[in-house]
Amino acid sequence: xxxxxxxxxxxxxxxxxxxxxxxxxxxxxxxxxxxxxxxxxxxxxxxxxxxxxxxxxxxxxxxxxxxxxxxxxxxxxxxxxxxxxxxxxxxxxxxxxxxxxxxxxxxxxxxxxxxxxxxxxxxxxxxxxxxxxxxxxxxxxxxxxxxxxxxxxxxxxxxxxxxxxxxxxxxxxxxxxxxxxxxxxxxxxxxxxxxxxxxxxxxxxxxxxxxxxxxxxxxxxxxxxxxxxxxxxxxxxxxxxxxxx
Amino acid sequence: xxxxxxxxxxxxxxxxxxxxxxxxxxxxxxxxxxxxxxxxxxxxxxxxxxxxxxxxxxxxxxxxxxxxxxxxxxxxxxxxxxxxxxxxxxxxxxxxxxxxxxxxxxxxxxxxxxxxxxxxxxxxxxxxxxxxxxxxxxxxxxxxxxxxxxxxxxxxxxxxxxxxxxxxxxxxxxxxxxxxxxxxxxxxxxxxxxxxxxxxxxxxxxxxxxxxxxxxxxxxxxxxxxxxxxxxxxxxxxxxxxxxxxxxxxxxxxxxxxxxxxxxxxxxxxxxxxxxxxxxxxxxxxxxxxxxxxxxxxxxxxxxxxxxxxxxxxxxxxxxxxxxxxxxxxxxxxxxxxxxxxxxxxxxxxxxxxxxxxxxxxxxxxxxxxxx
Numbered sequence: 276x277x278x279x280x281x282x283x284x285x286x287x288x289x290x291x292x293x294x295x296x297x298x299x300x301x302x303x304x305x306x307x308x309x310x311x312x313x314x315x316x317x318x319x320x321x322x323x324x325x326x327x328x329x330x331x332x333x334x335x336x337x338x339x340x341x342x343x344x345x346x347x348x349x350x351x352x353x354x355x356x357x358x359x360x361x362x363x364x365x366x367x368x369x370x371x372x373x374x375x376x377x378x379x380x381x382x383x384x385x386x387x388x389x390x391x392x393x394x395x396x397x398x399x400x401x402x403x404x405x406x407x408x409x410x411x412x413x414x415x416x417x418x419x420x421x422x423x424x425x426x427x428x429x430x431x432x433x434x435x436x437x438x439x440x441x442x443x444x445x446x447x448x449x450x451x452x453x454x455x456x457x458x459x460x461x462x463x464x465x466x467x468x469x470x471x472x473x474x475x476x477x478x479x480x481x482x483x484x485x486x487x488x489x490x491x492x493x494x495x496x497x498x499x500x501x502x503x504x505x506x507x508x509x510x511x512x513x514x515x516x517x518x519x520x
Numbered sequence: 521x522x523x524x525x526x527x528x529x530x531x532x533x534x535x536x537x538x539x540x541x542x543x544x545x546x547x548x549x550x551x552x553x554x555x556x557x558x559x560x561x562x563x564x565x566x567x568x569x570x571x572x573x574x575x576x577x578x579x580x581x582x583x584x585x586x587x588x589x590x591x592x593x594x595x596x597x598x599x600x601x602x603x604x605x606x607x608x609x610x611x612x613x614x615x616x617x618x619x620x621x622x623x624x625x626x627x628x629x630x631x632x633x634x635x636x637x638x639x640x641x642x643x644x645x646x647x648x649x650x651x652x653x654x655x656x657x658x659x660x661x662x663x664x665x666x667x668x669x670x671x672x673x674x675x676x677x678x679x680x681x682x683x684x685x686x687x688x689x690x691x692x693x694x695x696x697x698x699x700x701x702x703x704x705x706x707x708x709x710x711x712x713x714x715x716x717x718x719x720x721x722x723x724x725x726x727x728x729x730x731x732x733x734x735x736x737x738x739x740x741x742x743x744x745x746x747x748x749x750x751x752x753x754x755x756x757x758x759x760x761x762x763x764x765x766x767x768x769x770x771x772x773x774x775x776x777x778x779x780x781x782x783x784x785x786x787x788x789x790x791x792x793x794x795x796x797x798x799x800x801x802x803x804x805x806x807x808x809x810x811x812x813x814x815x816x817x818x819x820x821x822x823x824x825x826x827x828x829x830x831x832x833x834x835x836x837x838x839x840x841x842x843x844x845x846x847x848x849x850x851x852x853x854x855x856x857x858x859x860x861x862x863x864x865x866x867x868x869x870x871x872x873x874x875x876x877x878x879x880x881x882x883x884x885x886x887x888x889x890x891x892x
Contacts, residue, residue, distance in 0.1 A: 368857035373623055385548040386578070392623065393581050394544070397613060400620030409623040414857040433544065433576035464608040465577065 276303045277336075278436060278468050279324060284333035286319060293319055295492040297333070306462055306469040306482050311489035312510050317472040318362075318440055320489070324470065325359050325438055326350055338435065355383055357436040358429030362444065364421030366413040372399075372424045373409040379431045398427040403453060419446045426454075430461070437461075439471035443478045455481045476514075522546040525553055529560055537568035542579030551582065565590050569601035580606075580613040652849045656779075659771035674777035675784075682743035682778070683785035687792060689742065694734050694793035698726060698800025706808045715809040719816055722801040723824035727832045731793035733880060735786065736839040740872040744847035747778055748868035751851025752861045760852075779844040786840035787833045794832065827892055835883055839876050846872040 279301035286293040293316040301307045309317045322328035324337055326345070335342045338356060340349050366375050373395055380391045399409055402423040413421060422442065429437060442458070443451035455478050461467050473479055479486070480500065487497040490510045496503055503511060523540030534557060542550065567587070569575075575583075583599070590597045601607050629637070663669050702722055709715055751774060754760050763770050798820075805811040811819075850868035854860045 369859050371626075380544060380578075384544045384578075386544060387548060387551060390547060390551065390578075390582065393585060393617075394578050396620050396623050397577060397581050397616055399623065400616045401612075406621035406623045410626045412857070414855060430577075433578060460612070464605070464612045466605060 277301065278303050278338055279470065280334075280336040281320075281324075282334045282336075284320075284323065284335060285331045286316060286323065286328075287331045292492055294330070294489075297489070297494055299487055299494065299497065301468065301470055301485075303468055304462065304466060305484045306458065306471070308479055308483040308486040309470065309472045309489065310474075310479070310486055310514070315489045316492075317489060321438055321440055321470065321472055325357065326353070355379075355432055356434055357438060358432065358434035359438045360422070360425045360429045360440065360442060362440045363418070364413070364425035366421055366424055366428070368413050371410050371412055372404070372416070372427075375413070375424060376427045376431050379428070383432065394431070395427075398430055401430070402427045402457065403450075419450050422446060422454075423450075426457075433465065435466075435468060437467050437469045439469060439473075441472055441474065443473065443475040448477075451475060451478060452481070454478075458482055522549045525550055527554070527557060529562060532561075532563040533566065534560060534562040534564065535566045535568065537571060538583075539571040539573075541574050542569075542572050542583065543574060543576040544578035547578055547582045554586070562595065564596045565598070567597065567599045569599060569606070570603075572601070572603070572606060575603075575606040575609055577609060577613055580610045581617065583610060584613050584617055648853070649849060652852065653845070655771060656775065656845065659769065660776065663772055663776055669772065671772065671777050674773065675781050678778050678781035679785050682739070682746065682781060683789060686739060686742055686789065690735055690738050690789055690793055691796045693738055694731055695796040695800045697730055697734055698722065698797030699804055700800075701725065701730065701797075702801035702804035703808065706804060710809065715805075715811060716815075716819055718801070718805050718809060718811065719819040720823045722798065722805075723820055724828055726797045726801070727794055727824070727828040729832070729880070731797055732790050732832045732835045732839065733876070734797075735789045735793045735836075736843065736876040737873055739782070739786070739789070739840070740843045740847075740876065741869055743782065744843040744872045745865050745869050747844065747847030748850040748854075748865045749861060751848055752854030752864055755852065755854045756856060756858070756861070775848050778848060779841060782840035782844040783837045786836035790833055790836045794829070831883075831887060831892060835880065838879055838883075842875045842879060843872040846875060 277300050279299065281297050281299040284294055284297040297320065309320060311317050319328060323330050323342075324335060326342060337353060340353055345353075366372070367378070370378065376395045376398055377391050380386055380394060386394070395409070396406065399406060404420060404423050404427065408416060408420060408424075413424070416424070422445065426439075426442070437458075439458075443454055446454060458469060459482055462469060469482075471483075473483075483500060485497070485499060486503065488495050488503070488506075488508070488511055490508060495508045496506045496511065503515060521540060522545075525539060526535075526537045528535040528537075536554065536557065538550070540546070567583075569583070572579075587597050587599060601610065702718060705718060705721055706715075709718055709721075751760075754774075760770050760774075763773060802813055802816050805816055806813060847868045850864040850871070854864050
């Protein structure tokens with residue numbers, strides 16, 4: 276089943292055309308990567324899927340809902356079914372890590388305080404943070420920890436869909452590999468579908484089931500990683516090191 | 521959707537079957553429902569999870585803790601869960617929960633600790649403000665050794681940005697203040713038939729006090745807060761660090777141009793405020809008290825000595841220095857989170873208006889003693 280479908284999406288900023296007819300299909304249970312050179316609009320495309328950015332033409336369907344002229348009620352229910360991890364965590368700076376993770380649970384469910392504490396304890400341990408960090412404020416922790424806390428917050432509501440914007444950038448290699456295996460584990464155990472923007476080759480090879488490569492305003496390739504080598508495209512050849520062989 | 525769990529007590533065996541969704545949306549209700557079994561006595565607990573349609577981590581945590589609670593009471597617990605994915609979720613939860621440390625509550629501080637912390641924070645704040653002044657003084661000395669060091673372009677930009685663009689609002693506010701003050705006093709003066717004294721009253725109060733204060737307050741609210749926010753945002757985006765590593769001294773590039781620009785323009789702004797407020801007063805005098813503008817000006821040159829004008833103008837550079845340096849100091853105090861921009865911007869306005877009023881009071885005393 277396709278959870279996300281993009282048809283003929285066109286994005287224009289001022290006079291600059293960013294996307295000119297993008298077609299994508301993300302199926303349930305996939306780890307789906309958006310790749311492409313800097314400034315090709317990967318993050319913009321991600322932002323369009325999570326209702327942060329308008330697009331000029333075409334349709335985007337997420338979890339069966341068309342995002343064009345979506346009703347506020349549907350949009351709210353979508354927002355509870357996905358989790359988004361931003362590049363720099365985007366934690367709320369006035370709240371501690373614990374409060375950041377608990378926030379969606381407090382706002383959207385009628386769970387008891389002790390139950391929320393238990394869920395927070397689980398998520399903190401799951402993403403590899405330490406319990407003693409839970410009472411710190413975002414300004415008091417490192418970039419890597421912010422990312423982990425951001426992931427814990429994105430997972431707080433057990434979303435069906437997880438959007439990750441460069442999840443491993445700025446992490447040390449060990450944390451990055453842990454992050455990759457965590458994503459795989461979550462997908463296998465919780466049946467998550469993951470859409471991510473990434474530049475980390477190791478992470479791309481380790482985690483992705485399918486990739487879409489954006490170059491020159493269009494999708495130049497969509498499919499498995501094996502098939503990517505046969506594509507005649509300068510970015511792909513350089514990025515995957517085929518040109519050097 | 522929430523479905524009531526079934527509870528069946530047979531002798532010393534309790535059968536509990538969960539049905540439907542066991543997720544963060546339903547756990548609260550289920551928790552309420554199964555609470556009552558704590559009052560029952562039984563030795564064996566059978567949990568039937570085969571009718572659970574979906575289980576998320578929240579539900580799994582509930583299930584895990586629920587089992588553990590009864591295990592701890594030496595009750596024999598067995599769980600039946602067939603769905604592979606649900607089992608995997610529960611396993612993931614069990615594995616993590618077993619090794620996850622308890623998140624400790626932040627220790628509460630008692631009143632003495634809090635008072636101590638606040639006092640210490642003020643003390644440190646005072647020290648850092650003094651440090652800022654020291655740095656300012658040293659960089660000013662270094663800056664003024666050669667004309668080449670003076671960044672005329674930045675100063676000109678700041679003059680335009682924080683003073684010339686403020687002209688309109690200052691002119692309007694002081695015009696209205698002149699109008700209001702004249703209007704209020706006109707009524708009283710009319711009672712005594714002392715109409716002509718409106719000129720003395722307006723001239724002295726506006727030139728000496730009102731115009732400089734109004735200008736300072738508008739500038740503190742408009743430009744001082746902008747300094748704090750601009751420099752604070754630059755600090756968060758690490759622009760200040762970038763400048764330092766490239767050898768561009770932030771004091772020379774950001775701080776001094778702003779202070780110099782305000783010090784230069786404040787007297788001019790006060791002069792504009794003087795004129796506009798007098799204009800407002802003159803209009804009221806003409807309309808309300810039948811004092812023609814020519815009569816007003818004649819009386820004005822007769823009774824208002826030039827010193828009143830100079831007293832007001834001389835305050836300008838002092839006020840400007842206070843507003844600019846407090847605004848910039850607050851900007852530099854911003855920490856790496858978005859909250860502190862708002863906090864410090866507010867502080868900059870409050871503190872600079874307070875400082876201006878204290879400074880004004882000091883001037884008043886000094887001028888009285890000097891007999892000016």
